[in-house]
Amino acid sequence: MKSGVAWSKSCWLIFEYSVRSVFVRKASWAGTLAFAACLAILFPFSFGTELIQKAEIRHGAFWAINEFVVALTVARLFTLEAESGILEMLLSTGVSRSALLAGKIMFVVLYLLSLQIPLLGVWIVFYNVPNASIISLAPIILPMLLLFNLGTGTIGALLACVTARSTGRDLLMPLLFYPLQLSVLLGAVSLATYSDPGVVMLAGTQGSSWWTILLGVPALFLSVGVLLSHALFQE
């Protein structure tokens, strides 16, 4: 019981200070949002302006932009702590390594969501999403975003721990991250497309399979992370 309380306090401490760091360095959050918004606006032009009206590309575009946001966020998840020596200090204290990992996952989920909500607005405006689609998508897009963020955040935090103190971090992160995260991305894109009445889909996989993937991936990687938390941060 006592160790559970200590674990929760440590987890909250990591989450709280990660959030506070965003508040004191707003430029990083605003910069990512501006970059993603520019992408959202410019992306359709790569297909030619006549295609902007087509519903088929809008979901793919939204999640592709999300991938850029994810890449920018996950790549520097432990950078601040590693470069300032805070990570080393934390590892020498009583802070549980699994709490450190869990705190960072909680932070990624919230951080990504804080960027995705304004991006959703940009997407609705620039991709001519009809009213009917917004109404039908709204109840499904939020849980989907949460699960996407949880899956992505769990994989990202796990890999960021492993590579935090590696000199090959910049090369290793994308090489390891994208293949593992692909199933989460496919699940999110497919579910969003299935849920949109404006999109006519050919016969294919049922939506429930994608929900299973969106639920299963974070569960799997979270378990691996907690079980291997000692080894994850070891030099």
Added chain:
Amino acid sequence: MTILKCEEVELKVGYKTLIRNFSLELSSGESLAVVGPNGLGKTTLLRTLCGVGKPYRGRVFLGEQMLWPQSDDNKPSARLCYLASQPALFLDHSVSANLEFYVRSHAMDWDVQLGKEALGSVGLGGRLQQTARTLSTGQKRRLTLAFMIIVKPELLLLDEPTNGLDTEGVSLCLQLLSELRRESKSAILIATHDQQLIDWCGKAVDLKRWAP
């Protein structure tokens, strides 16, 4: 009471052996300076003793708890305090936020009044809301001294603690360490080249003895 015990520890960086068969015992209220030329492994030794680094061979105990080889619950004691040669700070956060983080990460509750007193006693009383980035090197070091005042660790591992401190700062550091050793019975291990600190410790081990 023995706080720190190392048995036959061997440290490597890559394939290079730094020290071999290093053994040490440190009891509460005792202080010891670790000296030796640059690159011999003083910092690596301290990082290993606090659980950040990993020895190639040997055993390390913190009190009754075995830190190396890894046991089921090998995370270091909450009452261990390791201060690296470069102060570990959130540079964009305030002085008081940094102190709060440090205190809470040592599983202690944050007491604002206690924090103010600790900062006051290291000469940072008027700088609570100042961003850590704007502090001088010596002031950052003083902030890390404030951590020690609050945490009162059982084992204190210090890597070049007087780096960047002026004469007054060095005296303050020695005074604080003396208080911790006397009143809190902290065991103190210091990696240093500073003769004043070596003299204060009273005992010193030269790592050259264990170099291969």
